[in-house]
Amino acid sequence: MGMKDQIRVVPDPVLRQKAEKVGEITDEVRQIIEEMRKASLDWERDHPHEMSAAMAAPQLGYSKQIVIVRENNDDKDDASFVALINPTVIRTSSKTKRDYEGCLSVPDIYGMIERPEKATIEATMENGDEVRIKATDGTARVLLHEIDHMNGVLFIDHIRGQKKAFYRLDDDGKLQQLDYSEVENNKSLWGGE
Secondary structure (H helix, E strand, C coil): CCHHHHCCCCCCHHHHCCCECCCCCCHHHHHHHHHHHHHHHHHHHCCCCCCCCEEEHHHHCCCECEEEEECCCCCCCCCCEEEEEEEEEEEECCCEEEEEEECCCCCCCEEEEEEECEEEEEEEECCCCEEEEEEEHHHHHHHHHHHHHHCCCCHHHHCCCCCCCEEEECCCCCEEECCCHHHHCCHHHHCCC
């Protein structure tokens, strides 16, 4: 069993929990970060048309406020990630943009999501340094998506009820719009509501 097989997918309840703040960066925290890196890259090896841009600890079953973010989203060969602990959104721009998002924990579904174009994030680095990140465009989107995981929110929650916002990747790596009836009452996506 590879690390990718440990990635939690909907409707796993850990994905809907508010993650706990990390008090101290211990060996356990560093081990979780390493497992997240390995699982992201293991998943990516099985998905030739996709890239693992980031991951949140709840996606591996750890209800902790830890995310890893790919340092270079333009180069699949660059496998370096930066870890952010207790990431918090300080502010976002009022100007928004719609773009595609997917998630390792929501297999085979993509969405057209509206998010702020800019975001300022505060977090603690793996080495304990405090940072303030002023992110724009794709980086802001990735960070906001991962911080949503800290609050038990998935990208699909932002587009529930939007009939033309759901997509699936075809065998050629092209996004095709889904018929909303495929997702509307899908209990694995929305839980047992």
